[in-house]
Amino acid sequence: MLDIQLLRSNPAQVAERLATRGASLDVAAFQALEDERKGLQVRTQDLQARRNALSKQIGQLKAKGEDTAAAMQEVAGLGDELKRNEEALADLLNRINAFVSVIPNLPHESVPVGQSEADNVEVSRWGTARAFAFAVKDHVDLGEALGGIDFDAATKISGARFTLMKGAVARLHRALAQFMLDTHTQEHGYTEVYAPYLVNGNSLFGTGQLPKFHEDLFHIKDDGYFLIPTAEVPVTNIVRDEIVDLAQMPLKFVCHTPCFRREAGSYGKDTRGMIRQHQFDKVELVRIETPEHSWAALEELTRHAEIILEKLELPYRRVALCTGDMGFSAAKTYDLEVWLPAQNTYREISSCSHFDAFQARRMQARFRNEKSKPELAHTLNGSGLAVGRTLVAVLENYQRADGSIDVPVALRPYMAGLELIEKA
RNA sequence: GGAGAGAUGGCCGAGUGGUCGAAGGCGCUCCCCUGCUAAGGGAGUAUAUGGGCUUAAACUCGUAUCGAGGGUUCGAAUCCCUCUCUCUCCGCCA
Numbered sequence: 001m002l003d004i005q006l007l008r009s010n011p012a013q014v015a016e017r018l019a020t021r022g023a024s025l026d027v028a029a030f031q032a033l034e035d036e037r038k039g040l041q042v043r044t045q046d047l048q049a050r051r052n053a054l055s056k057q058i059g060q061l062k063a064k065g066e067d068t069a070a071a072m073q074e075v076a077g078l079g080d081e082l083k084r085n086e087e088a089l090a091d092l093l094n095r096i097n098a099f100v101s102v103i104p105n106l107p108h109e110s111v112p113v114g115q116s117e118a119d120n121v122e123v124s125r126w127g128t129a130r131a132f133a134f135a136v137k138d139h140v141d142l143g144e145a146l147g148g149i150d151f152d153a154a155t156k157i158s159g160a161r162f163t164l165m166k167g168a169v170a171r172l173h174r175a176l177a178q179f180m181l182d183t184h185t186q187e188h189g190y191t192e193v194y195a196p197y198l199v200n201g202n203s204l205f206g207t208g209q210l211p212k213f214h215e216d217l218f219h220i221k222d223d224g225y226f227l228i229p230t231a232e233v234p235v236t237n238i239v240r241d242e243i244v245d246l247a248q249m250p251l252k253f254v255c256h257t258p259c260f261r262r263e264a265g266s267y268g269k270d271t272r273g274m275i276r277q278h279q280f281d282k283v284e285l286v287r288i289e290t291p292e293h294s295w296a297a298l299e300e301l302t303r304h305a306e307i308i309l310e311k312l313e314l315p316y317r318r319v320a321l322c323t324g325d326m327g328f329s330a331a332k333t334y335d336l337e338v339w340l341p342a343q344n345t346y347r348e349i350s351s352c353s354h355f356d357a358f359q360a361r362r363m364q365a366r367f368r369n370e371k372s373k374p375e376l377a378h379t380l381n382g383s384g385l386a387v388g389r390t391l392v393a394v395l396e397n398y399q400r401a402d403g404s405i406d407v408p409v410a411l412r413p414y415m416a417g418l419e420l421i422e423k424a
Numbered sequence: 425g426g427a428g429a430g431a432u433g434g435c436c437g438a439g440u441g442g443u444c445g446a447a448g449g450c451g452c453u454c455c456c457c458u459g460c461u462a463a464g465g466g467a468g469u470a471u472a473u474g475g476g477c478u479u480a481a482a483c484u485c486g487u488a489u490c491g492a493g494g495g496u497u498c499g500a501a502u503c504c505c506u507c508u509c510u511c512u513c514c515g516c517c518a
Contacts, residue, residue, distance in 0.1 A: 004473095041474055045487045052487090055499040059442035068498080075498045243434075364472095368434085372452075374471075 114322030
């Protein structure tokens with residue numbers, strides 16, 4: 001949610017900045033709502049003040065046993081208009097709220113301006129793509145040949161965009177998650193969190209998935225729950241409606257969860273393999289920061305994600321998303337893209353974002369500042385990393401000519417020392 | 425699933441229709457006193473939002489908020505209804 005004060009005082013400038021990310025703000029519509037609000041609110045509050053004063057007076061008169069008829073008569077005269085005004089105001093505030101709720105965040109000044117993925121800016125590169133002396137296979141061929149991935153079974157059991165893993169590949173998947181959790185907790189200072197996979201609508205509003213992106217979510221209608229599309233939702237909402245003591249800031253959480261996405265609108269995209277699934281595992285980093293430190297924290301968090309790739313010796317690059325390619329709530333986002341030899345390209349494996357106070361304002365997540373006044377926190381999160389896609393990257397980058405897979409050195413302790421995954 | 429109890433400010437906890445944004449305590453802030461420490465005295469201390477004033481802040485006048493949403497009433501923390509959550513007991517259960 002944008003700061004309503006900013007929107008009121010400078011709608012044109014807000015519209016201009018939103019335009020850089022391809023979002024249009026109907027300034028005239030907003031101002032019409034605001035003009036109406038102003039008059040209605042002042043009138044309603046005047047009436048309420050008069051009613052309160054009269055009611056108080058009636059109380060005092062009755063206490064003294066005096067006649068209240070005159071006051072009663074005046075207050076009765078207010079009733080109708082007051083009720084109408086209150087209803088109209090409540091309705092109007094709802095409409096304003098709905099209007100503001102679907103406005104995306106403003107891009108940070110450092111974000112490159114652009115319209116689409118094509119305008120994203122590569123920031124850095126790490127590692128070099130391995131030269132293969134044979135024709136590389138993709139993870140689907142590799143996994144199926146190893147007997148470790150069974151897409152047919154997953155399709156039978158559930159449907160399209162699901163994966164079933166077995167044996168050493170399933171274990172590799174688990175090893176990756178464990179490795180990431182251990183690295184972030186032991187080396188990067190994050191607190192491990194186990195969180196619900198079903199959340200309520202308020203949590204999804206807080207992080208910005210609702211009300212606008214309902215169609216991307218799995219909704220358990222019988223109970224009102226939604227399956228989480230990312231651990232960002234339950235973990236960031238830890239601080240919803242909370243005021244964190246300054247001494248406890250910043251909060252750094254890491255959480256491994258499955259993520260569930262309907263992938264509405266991505267028909268025909270990445271249909272092969274496990275790149276784009278309805279269910280996938282992710283290790284998520286979440287930070288609750290003070291505004292002073294939050295921008296440094298984004299760099300740090302992104303580094304923490306990069307270190308996972310470096311420990312796994314997977315070549316990657318860091319990309320600064322342009323204004324037009326960022327998510328709804330983000331002020332700035334870095335994507336990490338891992339090298340996939342079978343696709344001969346880099347593919348997104350992590351997304352690290354800074355939301356400034358946008359999410360915090362939606363969920364009233366605050367900290368007590370130096371003056372011991374509550375102040376909106378800044379929230380950040382990033383994948384560290386998407387486990388399924390990391391598995392894909394390991395299979396493809398570590399493949400041998402015979403289709404077996406070398407286990408990355410960093411993962412061997414998590415694989416009981418196994419060095420090579422061969423056909424089961 | 426059945427029966428019952430409950431939800432009040434940063435925390436604890438009073439408050440069953442009127443001057444209650446809310447006693448009291450704790451905590452916190454400032455001041456005083458005490459040559460340190462401990463103890464003591466005084467004052468202050470919710471959030472959101474609107475108007476006024478202002479470059480802004482401060483200030484000031486309002487409004488709303490005692491789990492959420494409705495209702496009764498001139499007036500609701502207090503009465504009624506619905507919902508959510510928490511706790512206790514029973515049942516079921518990994």
